Amino acid sequence: MMNPAPAIHFDDLCVDFEGGRLFDHLNFSVSAGKCTCVLGPSGCGKSTLLRLVSGNPDISYTGSITFTPQRHRIGWMSQSDLLLPWMCLRDNVMLGARLRGQVDEDRRRRASLLLERAGLAAYEKALPATLSGGMRQRGALLRTLMEDCELLLMDEPFSALDALTRLKLQDLATEMTAGRTVLLVTHDPMEALRMGHEILVFTGVPAHIKRISELPGDIPRRPMSAEMAPYYEDLLNTLMNEGP
Amino acid sequence: MKIHRIVILAAGGVLLWQLVVIATGAPAYILPGPLPVALAMVNHWPELWHHLQTTLLEILAGLAIGTLLGTTCALVMALSPLLKRWLLPVLVVSQAIPVFALAPVLVLWLGYGMASKVAMAVLIIFFPVASSFYHGMRRTDSELLELGRIMGATRRSLFYYIIIPSALPAFGSGLRVATAVAPIGAVVGEWVGSSSGLGFYMLHANARMQIDRMFAALTLLAVASLLLYFVIDTILAKTLYWENQKDLIHEKAL
Numbered sequence: 298m299m300n301p302a303p304a305i306h307f308d309d310l311c312v313d314f315e316g317g318r319l320f321d322h323l324n325f326s327v328s329a330g331k332c333t334c335v336l337g338p339s340g341c342g343k344s345t346l347l348r349l350v351s352g353n354p355d356i357s358y359t360g361s362i363t364f365t366p367q368r369h370r371i372g373w374m375s376q377s378d379l380l381l382p383w384m385c386l387r388d389n390v391m392l393g394a395r396l397r398g399q400v401d402e403d404r405r406r407r408a409s410l411l412l413e414r415a416g417l418a419a420y421e422k423a424l425p426a427t428l429s430g431g432m433r434q435r436g437a438l439l440r441t442l443m444e445d446c447e448l449l450l451m452d453e454p455f456s457a458l459d460a461l462t463r464l465k466l467q468d469l470a471t472e473m474t475a476g477r478t479v480l481l482v483t484h485d486p487m488e489a490l491r492m493g494h495e496i497l498v499f500t501g502v503p504a505h506i507k508r509i510s511e512l513p514g515d516i517p518r519r520p521m522s523a524e525m526a527p528y529y530e531d532l533l534n535t536l537m538n539e540g541p
Numbered sequence: 542m543k544i545h546r547i548v549i550l551a552a553g554g555v556l557l558w559q560l561v562v563i564a565t566g567a568p569a570y571i572l573p574g575p576l577p578v579a580l581a582m583v584n585h586w587p588e589l590w591h592h593l594q595t596t597l598l599e600i601l602a603g604l605a606i607g608t609l610l611g612t613t614c615a616l617v618m619a620l621s622p623l624l625k626r627w628l629l630p631v632l633v634v635s636q637a638i639p640v641f642a643l644a645p646v647l648v649l650w651l652g653y654g655m656a657s658k659v660a661m662a663v664l665i666i667f668f669p670v671a672s673s674f675y676h677g678m679r680r681t682d683s684e685l686l687e688l689g690r691i692m693g694a695t696r697r698s699l700f701y702y703i704i705i706p707s708a709l710p711a712f713g714s715g716l717r718v719a720t721a722v723a724p725i726g727a728v729v730g731e732w733v734g735s736s737s738g739l740g741f742y743m744l745h746a747n748a749r750m751q752i753d754r755m756f757a758a759l760t761l762l763a764v765a766s767l768l769l770y771f772v773i774d775t776i777l778a779k780t781l782y783w784e785n786q787k788d789l790i791h792e793k794a795l
Binding site: 372375377382 | 684
């Protein structure tokens with residue numbers, strides 16, 4: 298049973314990284330039940346932000362990160378699929394339950410249903426090494442969704458895929474994560490315009506944040522449309538002019 | 542490895558051996574040809590079989606105990622950073638002392654029986670197994686560990702489902718090396734002091750100028766060591782099934 302998706306509030310957030318200040322008294326929030334894309338050049342702290350939200354104990358910070366409501370579960374998806382090569386696809390999808398000792402018939406059935414929905418039913422028993430990059434990343438998405446998480450943290454999950462597979466997976470992810478709070482880190486303005494209800498642009502070190510929240514239409518959008526062109530221009534200008 | 546390849550390699554080895562005998566003109570008491578050695582093996586098979594059994598038992602016992610101790614040591618070091626700080630230097634020092642130099646001491650302490658030879662084999666096997674398994678566990682992808690933490694894994698389940706399987710290919714490499722060097726420990730132990738085993742038989746035959754028998758024992762030891770390696774390699778290939786796919790990709794890429 299899922300709890301309501303949480304909103305995240307960052308208050309007076311300061312983070313030092315490798316001798317320098319990465320975030321300097323940042324104040325912003327992430328809306329509940331929406332997909333917020335975090336866009337920015339390499340090294341501006343996008344991935345660090347996700348790790349902070351995930352509760353990584355190795356990153357120290359001052360200020361506060363609060364969730365409303367507080368009770369939530371986190372799902373994580375990164376650029377590499379992180380499928381365990383010794384487990385078949387279905388077991389990989391059920392990894393969370395296995396790690397917590399909660400594998401039961403109901404979960405097995407759910408994993409099979411999810412695989413079927415993602416067009417991977419025929420590959421349930423296949424080892425990851427025998428699957429294409431797109432299939433593996435779909436498997437990683439399903440593993441994240443199996444967690445019944447209200448908050449999804451995605452760190453450039455589609456950047457290693459070819460253009461067509463990326464588009465298909467963006468559509469699938471948008472459909473399957475509806476209603477959850479999604480924090481999606483990307484370096485691709487097109488991806489941000491396609492998938493984000495809101496976009497946070499990180500620029501400079503320490504990071505400045507520009508929020509774009511009035512994006513038109515439902516997701517997934519068509520970022521190449523005339524309607525989106527000004528937003529694309531605006532994003533590019535922000536990134537090009539204020540890079541680190 | 543396919544049978545036909547083994548047969549061709551063995552035939553090539555025997556042919557090369559015979560060519561060296563002919564080319565050098567070495568007398569039979571220095572380098573006997575393959576035929577006299579084969580005859581010696583047939584004629585003295587019961588003796589050779591008896592000694593082979595002893596050596597094999599020493600190697601297998603050494604391999605089993607060495608692997609068990611090596612994996613236990615690696616697990617303890619991976620589980621406890623405090624114990625690791627104490628055990629790691631001991632592990633390195635254990636290899637700094639040449640194991641062969643310890644052979645007379647081990648025979649003195651453990652006697653002329655099987656125990657001293659097994660101990661020699663254990664000392665040789667322990668390090669590659671412990672070192673490869675421990676470093677395999679340490680090299681577990683940090684992103685996988687992070688994923689496990691986020692998914693609410695316990696320390697135990699993290700080890701069982703992620704860290705140990707991640708380290709198994711490295712452990713397999715260590716075990717392959719250990720299997721290849723295990724016979725050295727057993728035979729050196731037999732040379733220093735024993736009353737049975739192929740090492741003892743070779744020394745005995747050499748002292749009596751029965752060079753064909755010595756070479757028969759040496760050939761038998763080589764064949765037994767190769768067979769043992771292939772058995773372990775096959776078991777590992779079946780157990781680490783996910784690595785086979787990677788091997789195929791590597792073969793194609795190179």
